[in-house]
Amino acid sequence: xxxxxxxxxxxxxxxxxxxxxxxxxxxxxxxxxxxxxxxxxxxxxxxxxxxxxxxxxxxxxxxxxxxxxx
Amino acid sequence: xxxxxxxxxxxxxxxxxxxxxxxxxxxxxxxxxxxxxxxxxxxxxxxxxxxxxxxxxxxxxxxxxxxxxxxxxxxxxxxxxxxxxxxxxxxxxxxxxxxxxxxxxxxxxxxxxxxxxxxxxxxxxxxxxxxxxxxxxxxxxxxxxxxxxxxxxxxxxxxxxxxxxxxxxxxxxxxxxxxxxxxxxxxxxxxxxxxxxxxxxxxxxxxxxxxxxxxxxxxxxxxxxxxxxxxxxxxxxxxxxxxxxxxxxxxxxxxxxxxxxxxx
Numbered sequence: 001x002x003x004x005x006x007x008x009x010x011x012x013x014x015x016x017x018x019x020x021x022x023x024x025x026x027x028x029x030x031x032x033x034x035x036x037x038x039x040x041x042x043x044x045x046x047x048x049x050x051x052x053x054x055x056x057x058x059x060x061x062x063x064x065x066x067x068x069x070x
Numbered sequence: 071x072x073x074x075x076x077x078x079x080x081x082x083x084x085x086x087x088x089x090x091x092x093x094x095x096x097x098x099x100x101x102x103x104x105x106x107x108x109x110x111x112x113x114x115x116x117x118x119x120x121x122x123x124x125x126x127x128x129x130x131x132x133x134x135x136x137x138x139x140x141x142x143x144x145x146x147x148x149x150x151x152x153x154x155x156x157x158x159x160x161x162x163x164x165x166x167x168x169x170x171x172x173x174x175x176x177x178x179x180x181x182x183x184x185x186x187x188x189x190x191x192x193x194x195x196x197x198x199x200x201x202x203x204x205x206x207x208x209x210x211x212x213x214x215x216x217x218x219x220x221x222x223x224x225x226x227x228x229x230x231x232x233x234x235x236x237x238x239x240x241x242x243x244x245x246x247x248x249x250x251x252x253x254x255x256x257x258x259x260x261x262x263x264x265x266x267x268x269x270x271x272x273x274x275x276x277x278x279x280x281x282x283x284x285x286x287x288x289x290x291x292x293x294x295x296x297x298x299x300x301x302x303x304x305x306x307x308x309x310x311x312x313x314x315x316x317x318x319x320x321x322x323x324x325x326x327x328x329x330x331x332x333x334x
Contacts, residue, residue, distance in 0.1 A: 005117075006117065027117065028117075028119040029117070029118050034119075035124070035127055036116075036118045036164070037113065037159075037160035037161070037163045037164050038160070039156050039160060042153070043156060044156050044159035044160055046159075046163060047163065062115060063115065063116070063118065064113040064115055064116065064164075065113065065114065065116040065127070066113060066126065066127040067111065067112050067114045068088040068097070068111060068112070068126055069112025069144045070088075070089045070090070070110055070144070070146070070231065070281035070282065
């Protein structure tokens with residue numbers, strides 16, 4: 001399965017789909033210890049939905065963090 | 071007098087951005103010197119495992135704690151209502167606030183807001199409980215539509231973001247103030263000099279949002295103080311009641327019994 005995380009291509013083996021939680025873990029992210037939010041294919045995924053929302057082949061995951069802004 | 075934003079009373083009428091400072095420490099000192107209690111920030115793609123974004127986040131949390139202030143997340147970089155709504159929801163989860171500086175850009179050259187997408191996004195976000203502070207052009211009808219949708223705060227531009235050109239079209243800005251007397255109007259973007267901010271306040275604007283003018287000054291901390299004083303001067307001037315302009319000269323000194331040369 002091939003997905004994009006923050007625009008970068010990743011190959012995640014032969015699984016047909018994985019949860020957002022699993023995708024984040026593969027990306028070395030521990031949801032409880034970092035300040036970030038997630039969108040899947042341009043739609044917001046709340047923290048409470050990470051376990052139930054599935055990432056499939058070709059999907060695009062965005063992980064955003066706070067930065068300076070005007 | 072206090073600035074009221076969606077029911078919150080704030081001591082300062084200056085809203086300030088957190089970008090472009092020479093260092094996080096200078097950012098912190100400048101924001102504290104400004105007296106502002108509303109600080110804008112944003113979100114960007116970043117891997118939390120790399121921890122690169124954590125330092126600035128810590129600084130911003132410290133500032134908000136010290137000022138008893140509020141974070142105002144923006145939707146910078148969004149070009150459609152859908153993008154803005156998604157980013158708004160992500161911001162709300164992270165920052166735990168319904169306040170949102172809504173930016174939907176329609177043109178990359180001058181970063182001009184897209185009025186159609188802005189209205190669409192505003193309508194969706196208000197229905198989802200957001201308190202929207204829309205960044206918009208100085209178009210009266212657009213501002214009226216935003217107000218009609220439920221925006222208590224409206225933020226027309228002075229000039230394009232980061233230009234420092236000041237108030238490009240004072241007539242438009244004055245007309246918006248005149249026609250929307252009950253809206254909270256924040257002059258957002260394009261401010262270059264403290265006098266620009268002062269003029270906006272003299273027009274009766276409720277506040278000013280700026281970033282580059284302070285962050286890009288040779289001395290951002292001193293410039294932050296200058297803006298704070300300029301806003302106070304402008305506000306007091308407006309409240310005090312500015313005299314009407316007159317077409318011809320009127321002597322200030324009493325003319326009765328003028329000495330010497332006028333007397334025959």
